[in-house]
Amino acid sequence: MLCVKGGSIYDPLNGKAGAVGDIYVSDGKIVPPAPGARVIDATGLVVMPGGVDIHSHIAGPKVNVGRVICPEHSRSEPVARTSVTRSGVGSVIPSTFVTGYRYARMGYTYVTEAAAPPLEARHVHEELSDIPIVDKGALILMGNNHFVLSLIREGDFERLKDYAAFLIKASGGYGIKAVNPGGGANWRKRGNVGSLDDETREYRVTPREIIDALIEVNEALGLPHALHLHCNNLGQPTSGETALETMALAKGRRLHITHMQFSAYKPTKGRPFASSAKALAEYVNRNPNITMDVGQVVFGPAVTMTADAPLQYSLHTLTKERWVNKEIEMETQSGIVPLTYRKRTYVGAIQWIAGLELFLMIENPWQISLTTDHPNGGPFTAYPWVIRLLMDRSYREEVAETVNKRALGSSELPKLTREYTLEEIAIITRAGPARTLGLANKGHLGIGADADIAIYRPNSDFEVMFQAAAYVLKGGEVVVREGEVVSETFGKTYIPALPERRDVTPWLSPVFSKFYSVAFENYAVEKEKYMPCEVV
Amino acid sequence: MKTFENIVCSFCGSLCDDIVLEVEDNAISKVRGGCAISRRRFLGPIDREVPRIDGQEAGFDEALDIAVEILAKARHPLIYGLSSTSSEAQAAAVKLGETLGASVDSTSSVCHGPGTVAKQLVGLPTCTLGEVKNRADVVVFWGCNPVEAHPRHFSRYSVQAKGLHIEEGRRNRKVIVADVRRTATARTADIFLQVAPNEDFQVLTALRAVIGGAELEGEAFGGISRDEIRTTCNILQNAEYGGFFFGMGLTMTQGTHYNVRQALSLVRDLNEKTAFAVIPMRGHGNVAGAETVLAWQTGYPFGINFSRGYPRYNPGEFTVTDLLSRREVDAALIVASDPGATLPARAASFLSEIPTIVIDPNYSATAKLARVFLPSAPVGVAASGTGYRMDQVPLPLRKVIDSKYPSDHDILLAIDKGVTECSASKEVLSMIL
Numbered sequence: 001m002l003c004v005k006g007g008s009i010y011d012p013l014n015g016k017a018g019a020v021g022d023i024y025v026s027d028g029k030i031v032p033p034a035p036g037a038r039v040i041d042a043t044g045l046v047v048m049p050g051g052v053d054i055h056s057h058i059a060g061p062k063v064n065v066g067r068v069i070c071p072e073h074s075r076s077e078p079v080a081r082t083s084v085t086r087s088g089v090g091s092v093i094p095s096t097f098v099t100g101y102r103y104a105r106m107g108y109t110y111v112t113e114a115a116a117p118p119l120e121a122r123h124v125h126e127e128l129s130d131i132p133i134v135d136k137g138a139l140i141l142m143g144n145n146h147f148v149l150s151l152i153r154e155g156d157f158e159r160l161k162d163y164a165a166f167l168i169k170a171s172g173g174y175g176i177k178a179v180n181p182g183g184g185a186n187w188r189k190r191g192n193v194g195s196l197d198d199e200t201r202e203y204r205v206t207p208r209e210i211i212d213a214l215i216e217v218n219e220a221l222g223l224p225h226a227l228h229l230h231c232n233n234l235g236q237p238t239s240g241e242t243a244l245e246t247m248a249l250a251k252g253r254r255l256h257i258t259h260m261q262f263s264a265y266k267p268t269k270g271r272p273f274a275s276s277a278k279a280l281a282e283y284v285n286r287n288p289n290i291t292m293d294v295g296q297v298v299f300g301p302a303v304t305m306t307a308d309a310p311l312q313y314s315l316h317t318l319t320k321e322r323w324v325n326k327e328i329e330m331e332t333q334s335g336i337v338p339l340t341y342r343k344r345t346y347v348g349a350i351q352w353i354a355g356l357e358l359f360l361m362i363e364n365p366w367q368i369s370l371t372t373d374h375p376n377g378g379p380f381t382a383y384p385w386v387i388r389l390l391m392d393r394s395y396r397e398e399v400a401e402t403v404n405k406r407a408l409g410s411s412e413l414p415k416l417t418r419e420y421t422l423e424e425i426a427i428i429t430r431a432g433p434a435r436t437l438g439l440a441n442k443g444h445l446g447i448g449a450d451a452d453i454a455i456y457r458p459n460s461d462f463e464v465m466f467q468a469a470a471y472v473l474k475g476g477e478v479v480v481r482e483g484e485v486v487s488e489t490f491g492k493t494y495i496p497a498l499p500e501r502r503d504v505t506p507w508l509s510p511v512f513s514k515f516y517s518v519a520f521e522n523y524a525v526e527k528e529k530y531m532p533c534e535v536v
Numbered sequence: 537m538k539t540f541e542n543i544v545c546s547f548c549g550s551l552c553d554d555i556v557l558e559v560e561d562n563a564i565s566k567v568r569g570g571c572a573i574s575r576r577r578f579l580g581p582i583d584r585e586v587p588r589i590d591g592q593e594a595g596f597d598e599a600l601d602i603a604v605e606i607l608a609k610a611r612h613p614l615i616y617g618l619s620s621t622s623s624e625a626q627a628a629a630v631k632l633g634e635t636l637g638a639s640v641d642s643t644s645s646v647c648h649g650p651g652t653v654a655k656q657l658v659g660l661p662t663c664t665l666g667e668v669k670n671r672a673d674v675v676v677f678w679g680c681n682p683v684e685a686h687p688r689h690f691s692r693y694s695v696q697a698k699g700l701h702i703e704e705g706r707r708n709r710k711v712i713v714a715d716v717r718r719t720a721t722a723r724t725a726d727i728f729l730q731v732a733p734n735e736d737f738q739v740l741t742a743l744r745a746v747i748g749g750a751e752l753e754g755e756a757f758g759g760i761s762r763d764e765i766r767t768t769c770n771i772l773q774n775a776e777y778g779g780f781f782f783g784m785g786l787t788m789t790q791g792t793h794y795n796v797r798q799a800l801s802l803v804r805d806l807n808e809k810t811a812f813a814v815i816p817m818r819g820h821g822n823v824a825g826a827e828t829v830l831a832w833q834t835g836y837p838f839g840i841n842f843s844r845g846y847p848r849y850n851p852g853e854f855t856v857t858d859l860l861s862r863r864e865v866d867a868a869l870i871v872a873s874d875p876g877a878t879l880p881a882r883a884a885s886f887l888s889e890i891p892t893i894v895i896d897p898n899y900s901a902t903a904k905l906a907r908v909f910l911p912s913a914p915v916g917v918a919a920s921g922t923g924y925r926m927d928q929v930p931l932p933l934r935k936v937i938d939s940k941y942p943s944d945h946d947i948l949l950a951i952d953k954g955v956t957e958c959s960a961s962k963e964v965l966s967m968i969l
């Protein structure tokens with residue numbers, strides 16, 4: 001047994017905001033106090049649950065192609081092996097081992113891979129298995145899937161539920177993700193959708209119908225997490241308007257809007273777009289059924305990668321950068337384009353500002369999670385910097401002084417004086433995302449919770465404080481000490497408990513073999529590929 | 537007798553996953569489905585080989601010990617091959633490479649490596665093979681000969697295959713083949729572009745120019761007449777969905793990655809007009825996996841060196857032909873490939889001058905010149921794991937019979953363990969002394 005003794009505990013779910021106390025740990029769980037525990041002296045330190053990332057691209061085909069096409073990033077940050085850790089590269093898209101170490105040293109212990117295509121889910125799990133320390137779960141892409149769209153057109157919602165449950169199970173997934181629903185389907189003929197009511201060409205269903213159906217399916221299956229949605233028109237001046245309409249169509253049902261910053265733009269005269277964060281924040285403030293993560297932009301190099309392939313093509317035509325596009329038969333597509341966010345450019349500054357405005361204007365921290373949509377808005381290793389921007393107003397103003405003047409002048413940011421408290425940081429980086437993901441044993445330090453604990457040394461520079469934890473416990477084991485990984489463990493893959501649904505084989509198997517290039521029998525990922533797993 | 541269905545064949549990059557195997561007395565007795573290559577390979581004997589040291593039969597453990605000793609002593613060993621084994625074994629090879637501070641390279645560097653370098657320059661508009669089957673009404677084969685090298689590619693994925701929007705297979709498709717010779721694949725084409733040797737770049741450039749709207753000056757380009765260029769461009773840009781496959785006739789001829797860069801750029805340009813995708817026609821069963829696994833573990837696809845304790849990437853420096861012909865390595869571990877038969881003579885012969893270890897189910901040409909030969913269980917037959925198809929779709933390679941030898945994966949882990957213990961004891965020793 002272990003006792004983390006005398007730290008200031010920030011455990012928002014259990015109402016602790018800095019109270020000094022002890023946390024007891026045994027068999028990987030938080031337990032009631034008992035004598036005879038080995039002591040970790042946390043006097044003067046800040047104790048929080050392990051961080052939970054609700055949206056990050058860390059494993060799978062497109063992440064890896066991003067690595068392959070950008071050796072220039074990897075070369076800038078080699079990571080040598082140590083007696084306990086493997087080597088690799090850091091920078092924008094770390095290699096798998098380094099991904100785990102870097103999350104761990106920041107005190108993160110759970111990460112969601114945000115976009116897994118079922119046909120290549122085996123690959124996603126092979127990489128996830130090579131990410132040490134953290135627990136993980138994968139969201140399964142469904143918004144442009146042939147069978148999903150066909151079943152919606154046919155109005156066969158019962159079969160759609162069967163199929164969605166099958167896809168999650170076959171892919172070893174955690175939840176349902178939809179990216180530019182309908183837009184991807186049209187991209188197969190190099191088109192897109194422009195509004196929620198644009199029909200897709202081959203399926204004659206609209207984004208509105210797809211989103212509505214997937215929310216319905218998600219709730220009917222009782223999944224722990226809401227539908228995880230990347231909105232239509234993302235990155236466009238119409239994105240803000242579309243996001244508002246999209247949230248409205250949830251009609252009180254749970255809905256998670258991901259990397260909302262990239263959907264927080266509105267048209268403006270003479271410029272590509274302005275920030276519409278205020279309108280979105282106001283909507284979120286009035287609608288507790290909505291959760292979101294930010295997708296904060298970080299200045300410097302990034303690699304954009306998303307299933308929103310039409311968006312990526314337009315980004316490529318704009319920047320002339322390397323362009324990867326991949327259509328995955330029957331299911332989805334993706335695009336990859338390297339990108340650098342520059343503070344002096346109007347667009348780069350607006351994106352940075354829009355993210356901060358969302359952070360500062362959304363009132364209830366339980367509705368908002370910190371993400372950079374790694375590596376889209378910048379690497380996850382920038383989270384500590386983002387925390388500093390949120391907690392330290394004078395620092396934020398200092399940075400704001402250096403960004404494009406015109407962008408700053410047109411924004412709400414200079415008026416926003418809010419500073420996040422440590423408790424609020426604990427909410428947006430662990431308690432909140434854990435609750436939004438439906439992870440009952442994560443994001444808090446109550447009895448029975450997983451003993452995933454991050455212990456930080458207070459520092460007036462919050463970036464320094466959060467980039468290298470003094471201690472991190474994962475499943476009760478000390479894995480990080482003074483920012484160094486001292487023990488390499490491997491976490492679990494999280495999957496949901498699914499309700500009993502009808503077998504899809506009788507109708508799916510015959511069409512499957514006609515339209516897929518693999519056998520139905522070889523489609524589902526073998527369970528040993530994502531063991532050990534935890535059912536929630 | 538036991539029947540196994542939907543078995544994945546990993547004897548070429550097509551990874552057909554519809555093979556039926558019948559197994560009797562721990563031997564495959566019948567192959568249903570498949571092609572001539574897969575039948576020959578599946579029915580071939582296993583465990584025919586013995587471990588060898590200097591060509592002489594030896595015990596497995598004894599040979600393993602010598603392998604460990606060689607590698608532990610080496611100052612700059614090379615680990616090479618990896619294209620015909622599982623992704624698990626590839627990962628174990630990376631781990632060993634890291635332990636040893638070795639150079640790690642796959643057969644990519646002598647086949648599709650230039651394609652990867654080109655991808656690093658322009659990107660890659662691509663798709664999975666099922667998308668070609670479902671949608672492609674125009675298919676291009678450039679410098680590759682699937683009729684002979686990937687016998688079922690046409691019927692399962694690209695030419696005769698019927699799919700969602702291509703209901704009549706071949707009749708719905710136009711097939712264009714570009715090659716220097718009239719290959720078996722070329723003979724099936726609607727349009728055959730007989731490219732002058734080493735002039736692929738010129739032809740691709742002319743095609744790009746026309747697609748880009750330029751008027752061509754001159755009568756012929758790399759052996760292809762202006763009219764043929766125009767006709768080809770018409771077909772390409774009027775495709776509903778195009779699939780472009782390229783092979784070593786493009787990657788390994790004069791111009792190498794410049795050729796591929798031009799091909800990838802052509803396909804990218806075509807996407808301004810229609811939907812077009814390009815897929816490297818990978819030869820070995822899991823050479824795509826080698827690139828994939830190396831990239832996720834190290835950040836880099838091939839040509840890697842660990843001598844500084846972290847991965848460095850430099851094709852031309854840490855790639856097999858260069859390391860061997862410059863005589864820069866002092867030991868070699870060859871896994872599931874046969875460089876002795878495929879590399880340029882100067883590079884291949886150096887393998888017999890240094891202690892070379894071969895892990896392979898077969899007593900290959902390389903094994904014959906090796907110091908140590910460790911036979912292994914053939915993957916997809918007597919060992920399981922994951923294989924990545926040429927379009928990066930991962931598939932399960934299954935074990936259907938038992939081998940008396942361990943898998944590549946287990947052998948590599950055993951060597952890694954041996955080397956680690958060996959160097960740990962060396963450290964202890966040096967502390968005592």
Ligand code: SF4
Pocket residue numbers: 545546547548549550551552570571572573574685686687688689
């Ligand atoms: S085409 Fe290739 S993968 Fe398919 S059966 Fe023949 S050898 Fe095997």
Ligand SMILES: [Zn+2]
Pocket residue numbers: 055056057114259306373376
């Ligand atoms: Zn994302």
